[in-house]
Amino acid sequence: MKEPKSLATPASKAPIPLLPRIASGDLRRDEDMTAQEVRQLLQLAHDVKEHPERYRLALAGQSLALLFEKPSLRTRLTFELAIQQLGGGAISTNGSIGEREPVKDVARNLERWTGAIVARTFLQATVDELAEWSSKPVINALTDLYHPCQALADVLTLQEHFGSLNGLKLAFVGDGNNVAHSLMLQSARLGMNFALATPPGYEAKPEILAEAEELAQQQGVVIETTHDPAEAVAKADAVYTDVWASMGHEHEAFQRNLDFESYRVDEALMGKAGSKAVFMHCLPAKRGLETTDGVMESPRSIVFDQAENRLHAQKALLLMLLGLR
């Protein structure tokens, strides 16, 4: 376990509530947080959202490094804003990590200058290596395997919308990708049922699915996998989709558009979900492919609530990794 990273005492006497901690010291993948820590994060995120002024000096004197190998709108800007609104500063780079110098050297440079590293990478191994070599917290801002920050904002959004997560059913239709992996892990640990409908050949990684199934069993909920979108969305409280070709897979788009044609979340598929089901998407969305403009713009769509909650959930995450006790 990494040493808790405490910060300089804020200049103001404004009371900052006692903050829970993330024992692992990093968020490399969803499993780095216990269910209890996720629940604490959700509670803290609600407070941060209601009372942002309480936390405005929590990261005073801290600078964080943001490393992006892939494009980003939401993740990059919400981390920058979160850090700024908590009184800290952000520095950032684009481009491949580990090409000009080894990842372990990058980590040991950054730990000397900054309080934490937020990294969006192709390989999960890059985030893992940064965390292994940095004494400061490392946060996964999306890899090919996971998108834990997205899943935290999504469960916050679902909790706000439904009041409680317990026993909800979240259906994911599309690619068994990074977002699907993180959502299945978070759903299972928080007592939500999860259904995944993918075309054959695009299933979730078996080892991540097995882990989610074990968590689900412990919580008395189920993870369902199918190739039939209608089966997945039946009785669902939320229907989620994501792009068919994730970053790094754009060259497969032509074939994927053919393979995923019957997996579009359109008005007809939403009609087969629970009568009060919401529509979710991590964004960016490709209207006309994985979903339609009509679904995106419908009253059922909570996609911009999800986007807003990236900011609040990540503030809570930073507070739990870096804030004063």
Ligand code: CP
């Ligand atoms: N949802 C999400 O992570 O968006 P960006 O790729 O724009 O960061």
Ligand code: NVA
């Ligand atoms: N699965 C998508 C998510 C983008 C936020 C990707 O990796 O490109």
